[in-house]
Amino acid sequence: MVITIKDIAEKLGLSYSSVSRALNNKAGVSDETRKAVVKVASDLGYSPNELARSLVGKSSNTIGVVLPDIKNSYFSEVLQGILEGASEANLTCVFCISNWSKDREKQYIAELQQKRINGIILKRTNDYTEYTQKDIAVPAVIIENRSSDSHFGYVEVDNHLGATIATKHLLDCGYKNIAFVGGLKNARSCVLRHKGYAEVLKSSGFEYVKERVSFGEFTLDSGYHQTKALFEKRPEIDAFFGSNDVISLGVLKYLHERQIHVPEQIGVIGFDNIQLSDYPTIGLTTISQPTNSIGRSAFNLLYEQIQGSPPHRVIFQPELVLRGTTRKR
Amino acid sequence: MVITIKDIAEKLGLSYSSVSRALNNKAGVSDETRKAVVKVASDLGYSPNELARSLVGKSSNTIGVVLPDIKNSYFSEVLQGILEGASEANLTCVFCISNWSKDREKQYIAELQQKRINGIILKRTNDYTEYTQKDIAVPAVIIENRSSDSHFGYVEVDNHLGATIATKHLLDCGYKNIAFVGGLKNARSCVLRHKGYAEVLKSSGFEYVKERVSFGEFTLDSGYHQTKALFEKRPEIDAFFGSNDVISLGVLKYLHERQIHVPEQIGVIGFDNIQLSDYPTIGLTTISQPTNSIGRSAFNLLYEQIQGSPPHRVIFQPELVLRGTTRKR
DNA sequence: ATCATCTACTCAAACGTTTGCTTTATCTGT
DNA sequence: ACAGATAAAGCAAACGTTTGAGTAGATGAT
Numbered sequence: 220m221v222i223t224i225k226d227i228a229e230k231l232g233l234s235y236s237s238v239s240r241a242l243n244n245k246a247g248v249s250d251e252t253r254k255a256v257v258k259v260a261s262d263l264g265y266s267p268n269e270l271a272r273s274l275v276g277k278s279s280n281t282i283g284v285v286l287p288d289i290k291n292s293y294f295s296e297v298l299q300g301i302l303e304g305a306s307e308a309n310l311t312c313v314f315c316i317s318n319w320s321k322d323r324e325k326q327y328i329a330e331l332q333q334k335r336i337n338g339i340i341l342k343r344t345n346d347y348t349e350y351t352q353k354d355i356a357v358p359a360v361i362i363e364n365r366s367s368d369s370h371f372g373y374v375e376v377d378n379h380l381g382a383t384i385a386t387k388h389l390l391d392c393g394y395k396n397i398a399f400v401g402g403l404k405n406a407r408s409c410v411l412r413h414k415g416y417a418e419v420l421k422s423s424g425f426e427y428v429k430e431r432v433s434f435g436e437f438t439l440d441s442g443y444h445q446t447k448a449l450f451e452k453r454p455e456i457d458a459f460f461g462s463n464d465v466i467s468l469g470v471l472k473y474l475h476e477r478q479i480h481v482p483e484q485i486g487v488i489g490f491d492n493i494q495l496s497d498y499p500t501i502g503l504t505t506i507s508q509p510t511n512s513i514g515r516s517a518f519n520l521l522y523e524q525i526q527g528s529p530p531h532r533v534i535f536q537p538e539l540v541l542r543g544t545t546r547k548r
Numbered sequence: 549m550v551i552t553i554k555d556i557a558e559k560l561g562l563s564y565s566s567v568s569r570a571l572n573n574k575a576g577v578s579d580e581t582r583k584a585v586v587k588v589a590s591d592l593g594y595s596p597n598e599l600a601r602s603l604v605g606k607s608s609n610t611i612g613v614v615l616p617d618i619k620n621s622y623f624s625e626v627l628q629g630i631l632e633g634a635s636e637a638n639l640t641c642v643f644c645i646s647n648w649s650k651d652r653e654k655q656y657i658a659e660l661q662q663k664r665i666n667g668i669i670l671k672r673t674n675d676y677t678e679y680t681q682k683d684i685a686v687p688a689v690i691i692e693n694r695s696s697d698s699h700f701g702y703v704e705v706d707n708h709l710g711a712t713i714a715t716k717h718l719l720d721c722g723y724k725n726i727a728f729v730g731g732l733k734n735a736r737s738c739v740l741r742h743k744g745y746a747e748v749l750k751s752s753g754f755e756y757v758k759e760r761v762s763f764g765e766f767t768l769d770s771g772y773h774q775t776k777a778l779f780e781k782r783p784e785i786d787a788f789f790g791s792n793d794v795i796s797l798g799v800l801k802y803l804h805e806r807q808i809h810v811p812e813q814i815g816v817i818g819f820d821n822i823q824l825s826d827y828p829t830i831g832l833t834t835i836s837q838p839t840n841s842i843g844r845s846a847f848n849l850l851y852e853q854i855q856g857s858p859p860h861r862v863i864f865q866p867e868l869v870l871r872g873t874t875r876k877r
Numbered sequence: 878a879t880c881a882t883c884t885a886c887t888c889a890a891a892c893g894t895t896t897g898c899t900t901t902a903t904c905t906g907t
Numbered sequence: 908a909c910a911g912a913t914a915a916a917g918c919a920a921a922c923g924t925t926t927g928a929g930t931a932g933a934t935g936a937t
Contacts, residue, residue: 223893234917239895249915264682269662270603271893275922279599281642281663289631290823295624302618302645306652311659313610314643316631323635330640333598334610353593468827475828494619498797499804500829552923563887568925578885600923604892881936888929893922900917907909 222265230259242267273335282521283313283331283339285324291437291465292493293510294342297362300514301340308522310337319344325354332357338521346407358524360517364407372520372530374513378408381506381537382415385460385488388504388539390423393548394458394486397425400445400470401434401462409434412462412490431456435466442469458486458545464493464505471501471544487544490537502543509535551594559588571596602664611850612642612660612668614653620766620794621822622839623671626691629843630669637851639666648673654683661686667850675736687853689846693736701849701859703842707737710835710866711744714789714817717833717868719752722877723787723815726754729774729799730763730791738763741791741819760785764795771798779806786814787874793818793825793834800830800873816873819866831872838864 228238233252241248241256248256259265273279284301286294298314305312313331317324321344328350331339338358346364350371360372389397399416402409413432420427430453435441442461446469450456461467467489474481481487482504489496492507516533524530557567562581570577570585577585588594602608613630615623627643634641642660646653650673657679660668667687675693679700689701718726728745731738742761749756760782764770771790775798779785790796796818803810810816811833818825821836845862853859 225893235894236896236918237916240916243895245896247915252915264685266658266662268603268664268893269659270599270608270664271922272895273922274597274599274603274893274924275895277922289618289624289628290621292619292621292624295618295621299618299645302643306644311642311644311663313640314631315635315640316628329595330598333595334640335597335599356593472828495824495827498824498830499801501827554923564924565888565926566886569886572925574926576885581885597923600892601925602892603894603923604925606892879937881934883934884932886930886932888927890927891925895921897920898918900915902913902915904913905911907911 221268222263223268224265226263227256227259227265230263231255278337279335280309281311281313281334281336282518282525283315283327283334283336285315285317285327285331285339285341287317287319287324287342287344289316292495293464293491293508296493296510297342297514297517300511300516301518302514303511304515304518304522308518310522317344321345321348324348328355337525340517340521345403345405347405358521358530360521360524360530362513362517370530372517372524372532374516374520374533374535375408376508376513376535376537378411378537379415381490381508382412382460383419384537384539385412385490385506386416386419387423388545389458389460389486389488390419390425391547392458392482392486392545394545395425396428396431396453396455397458397460398431398446398449398453398456399433399460399462400442400449400466401432402437402441402466404434406437409462412460416460428453437463437465439465439469439472442466443473444469446470446473457484458488461487461489464489464491464496464503467503467505467544468495468501471503481544482546483548486546492540496540496542504542504545505540506537507540508537550597551592552597553594555592556585556588556594559592560584607666608664609638610640610642610663610665611847611854612644612656612663612665614644614646614656614660614668614670616646616648616653616671616673618645621824622793622820622837625822625839626671626843626846629840629845630847631843632840633844633847633851637847639851646673650674650677653677657684666854669846669850674732674734676734687850687859689850689853689859691842691846699859701846701853701861703845703849703862703864704737705837705842705864705866707740707866708744710819710837711741711789712748713866713868714741714819714835715745715748716752717874718787718789718815718817719748719754720876721787721811721815721874723874724754725757725760725782725784726787726789727760727775727778727782727785728762728789728791729771729778729795730761731766731770731795733763735766738791741789745789757782766792766794768794768798768801771795772802773798775799775802788814788816790816790818793820793822793832796832796834796873797824797830800832810873811875812877815875821869825869825871833871833874834869835866836869837866 241253315327342362489505496503570582644656671691818834825832
């Protein structure tokens with residue numbers, strides 16, 4: 220049987236209210252009774268029912284997090300940041316993965332609100348899905364893409380700038396025929412990274428060759444197969460800009476299989492700086508995103524909104540991380 | 549303002565009960581009223597309050613998951629499995645990371661129960677922390693270590709067998725001076741893997757050398773530093789059994805830095821078969837654990853318990869995965 | 878015409894808390 | 908001895924649902 224406040228009250232011949240006040244350290248109870256209540260509560264193994272508490276208190280002290288994937292270490296690092304923040308603020312976290320399904324994402328958002336969570340942190344499956352205030356009626360922060368909707372906070376890295384840095388770096392190294400290996404075509408990050416890539420090429424007097432660009436998924440396999448297709452069609456390619464570290468690992472895998480020397484014959488650069496990129500036998504040159512900080516800020520922004528502040532935005536500056544897959548020549 | 553069942557009832561001149569029954573497709577309402585209710589509900593943007601629902605219904609349709617870490621891909625893969633199961637069963641998931649702190653773990657377990665979750669899936673920080681039924685009064689499944697307490701379900705891989713296979717494999721290859729690079733000394737998986745290692749050595753007529761064994765943490769850095777220390781003290785070592793893939797990656801990192809050839813000069817084997825181990829330039833020979841299935845089963849076991857079955861246990865058989873860090877010689 | 882049955886609906890209690898208001902008892906100062 | 912203040916406790920409503928029991932009216936069988 221589950222112990223309630225009622226049981227404690229009966230055992231001591233008190234009213235519910237007194238027990239409640241005693242347990243919550245509120246005024247109106249004598250020290251004597253307070254002690255007695257605390258003792259009985261612990262003896263009986265009383266554990267307050269948060270559901271009831273939240274119902275009357277209008278707050279569940281819970282936030283919801285919806286991410287598309289968790290195996291991708293970019294997301295697990297972001298999640299880590301979010302959870303750290305939540306833990307410090309004493310909020311619990313309901314976690315859902317949409318598995319890159321827009322429908323699931325929507326369903327989760329609805330369900331979370333039924334649970335009367337205090338706010339949502341969301342990374343959309345498709346960055347161009349627009350949510351109205353009717354869809355998300357609680358404070359919300361959207362990760363990694365600017366929403367045209369100013370009801371929501373957002374945090375992202377400057378993808379365009381990052382891509383600019385990456386492409387310039389490849390050109391600086393002396394690579395001349397740079398390919399772009401994309402992820403989902405309608406992912407905002409991918410669009411912006413591609414844009415930065417294309418702009419730098421043009422402004423530096425290089426030709427933008429359509430057949431050196433391809434899109435796919437944000438997976439290693441997709442990177443592998445895209446690279447294969449690109450390279451077979453355009454053997455003059457001498458560098459690959461993967462729109463993602465995971466994709467770039469696929470690029471490297473292909474090149475490794477073909478026994479093509481990196482960075483001598485071909486340069487490779489990624490984006491994200493996931494932990495793995497730093498591994499000695501990989502050493503992927505990449506553009507770093509502060510994943511943990513992104514998660515942290517996402518939480519902080521949400522927390523501010525929950526406290527009543529208007530939605531803000533945070534944009535992180537990406538940085539070039541030099542490793543072994545690119546070299547001046 | 550938040551819309552409640554009351555608003556709908558007033559608008560239609562009905563009682564709460566009828567509205568409730570209409571929305572839940574229960575008998576006792578005419579088709580006509582049901583349609584009217586549904587329409588008004590959708591017009592007003594009604595979203596049922598799960599808190600209230602759970603309070604009366606005695607079930608929150610939520611499970612809690614407590615893991616020590618999320619960056620380690622072993623855990624994120626397990627989590628993925630859990631979430632898949634939960635999603636299919638229409639249960640939501642509250643997720644907490646204990647960050648390898650026993651106190652946090654205990655606190656989370658208590659908090660989760662206050663939220664009246666239906667069950668807990670737990671991977672302990674310290675595998676020898678015993679929980680009583682007073683600590684965990686809801687159905688629970690403990691991952692990756694046998695609890696002496698039969699109140700809880702558990703799922704684990706046969707660590708002893710896995711270590712046996714790993715050590716035998718190294719001996720079969722012809723390595724003779726095998727070191728053991730451990731994780732936390734009081735982690736059950738680590739203890740069992742070490743035990744398997746020691747037993748095989750002895751039963752095969754090899755000496756168990758204390759100075760070829762060390763313990764540390766389940767991190768790459770720890771693996772790196774342990775290897776360094778072991779190797780400096782015992783340069784005759786010709787193979788490393790990392791009690792974990794992540795640790796083994798640290799081993800490889802050190803060997804790579806020292807330009808020692810793997811597998812020619814030194815053999816390396818891991819345990820877990822995380823995704824990364826399969827990466828071409830790494831190719832770690834290892835013992836595979838079906839991480840996703842572990843998560844899945846953990847959820848399934850919990851689900852059965854929630855439905856009323858007694859706690860069961862599932863033990864997975866580990867398998868040798870041959871890659872490039874070991875070779876017959 | 879009478880009774881039973883069914884349908885559509887309402888009433889009110891219950892879930893376990895919190896909290897504003899009221900009551901009772903004790904203490905203080907005159 | 909008495910008003911007034913203070914402290915400790917109780918009462919009851921509220922949070923938003925679900926649900927068993929009750930009711931009024933219609934339908935049907937005898």
